[in-house]
Amino acid sequence: MSRPRVYVCRPLLGRALDILREGCEVRVWPDPEVPPPRDVLLQEVREAEGLVTLVTDRVDETLLSAARRLRVVANVAVGYDNVDVEAATRRGVVVTNTPDVLTETTADLAWALLLAAARRVAEGDRFTRAGRWQSWGLELLLGQDVYGRTLGVVGLGRIGRAVARRALGFGMRVLYTSQSRHPEAERELGVQWRQLDDLLAEADFVSLHTPLTPQTRHLIGREQLRRMKPTAVLVNTARGPVVDEDALVQALREGWIWAAGLDVFEREPLPPDSPLLSLDNVVLTPHVGSASFATRARMSELAAENCVAVLSGRRPPNPVNPQVLDGAR
Ligand code: GLV
Numbered sequence: 001m002s003r004p005r006v007y008v009c010r011p012l013l014g015r016a017l018d019i020l021r022e023g024c025e026v027r028v029w030p031d032p033e034v035p036p037p038r039d040v041l042l043q044e045v046r047e048a049e050g051l052v053t054l055v056t057d058r059v060d061e062t063l064l065s066a067a068r069r070l071r072v073v074a075n076v077a078v079g080y081d082n083v084d085v086e087a088a089t090r091r092g093v094v095v096t097n098t099p100d101v102l103t104e105t106t107a108d109l110a111w112a113l114l115l116a117a118a119r120r121v122a123e124g125d126r127f128t129r130a131g132r133w134q135s136w137g138l139e140l141l142l143g144q145d146v147y148g149r150t151l152g153v154v155g156l157g158r159i160g161r162a163v164a165r166r167a168l169g170f171g172m173r174v175l176y177t178s179q180s181r182h183p184e185a186e187r188e189l190g191v192q193w194r195q196l197d198d199l200l201a202e203a204d205f206v207s208l209h210t211p212l213t214p215q216t217r218h219l220i221g222r223e224q225l226r227r228m229k230p231t232a233v234l235v236n237t238a239r240g241p242v243v244d245e246d247a248l249v250q251a252l253r254e255g256w257i258w259a260a261g262l263d264v265f266e267r268e269p270l271p272p273d274s275p276l277l278s279l280d281n282v283v284l285t286p287h288v289g290s291a292s293f294a295t296r297a298r299m300s301e302l303a304a305e306n307c308v309a310v311l312s313g314r315r316p317p318n319p320v321n322p323q324v325l326d327g328a329r
Contacts, residue, residue, distance in 0.1 A: 113261025
């Protein structure tokens with residue numbers, strides 16, 4: 001029997017390619033920095049039974065209709081808003097993601113941004129490098145205290161909880177808002193549920209941990225930013241479009257909020273003319289929430305395991321549309 005063909009949209013890390021090559025014929029887009037152009041992807045998926053994608057690779061109706069033999073899309077990410085899951089489900093294509101393995105690493109980055117924005121770390125670095133440091137100054141680069149303040153977590157899933165857990169070490173009060181209440185997390189972590197509007201008004205730090213869905217697009221807009229404290233810091237390691245970026249720029253410029261730490265943006269890569277680039281009270285990172293050596297290797301391997309499982313007729317560890325496997329579409 002011929003081996004199933006798998007197209008991989010980027011050179012993967014760890015043992016991922018070995019895992020795929022054990023039972024599949026594997027073709028890999030060779031550039032680690034840039035995704036395959038759309039025409040290459042459309043050509044490659046014609047023969048592929050498995051596709052390993054990153055958040056930059058759009059899997060939509062057009063791609064799926066070109067991919068007549070496709071059985072699985074294994075996304076190397078926990079978020080899968082780059083994949084039209086409904087269209088895949090209709091065609092009987094399994095979609096998988098890589099949850100759990102990146103939870104702690106992403107929570108670490110949310111905290112890095114929170115601390116950097118609160119204590120003006122990136123600004124201090126620019127200031128020092130520019131040779132502008134004349135003397136120790138009582139008022140030099142004053143920031144916001146973190147210890148003992150209130151953190152608001154929007155979306156208490158795996159990453160939201162990991163961010164909340166870290167806050168306990170900083171003696172913080174933690175509020176959360178979520179689609180439903182989580183009594184066990186309230187007991188274990190001492191977190192308190194609030195309506196979004198109340199959380200925004202009470203929190204000194206607001207960290208976003210929702211997936212991007214039609215319901216969460218622009219969840220944080222003008223009205224929500226207006227509710228926040230003028231000393232508050234907003235952190236986004238979830239997805240850019242959860243925040244209305246134009247409104248955020250206005251909020252940062254006009255002092256509705258104090259600062260922001262952003263790893264994700266409405267357009268990625270961030271366009272060179274983005275007004276965010278000229279603001280000192282925002283810390284920017286290039287969508288690297290899960291970017292540690294160990295975690296990116298583990299994500300790659302998990303995506304490979306998901307892909308191979310489907311192609312060998314086994315249940316994959318992380319299906320996001322299990323109804324395809326269960327026969328009910
Ligand atoms: C990265 O953004 C992910 O969803 O894992």
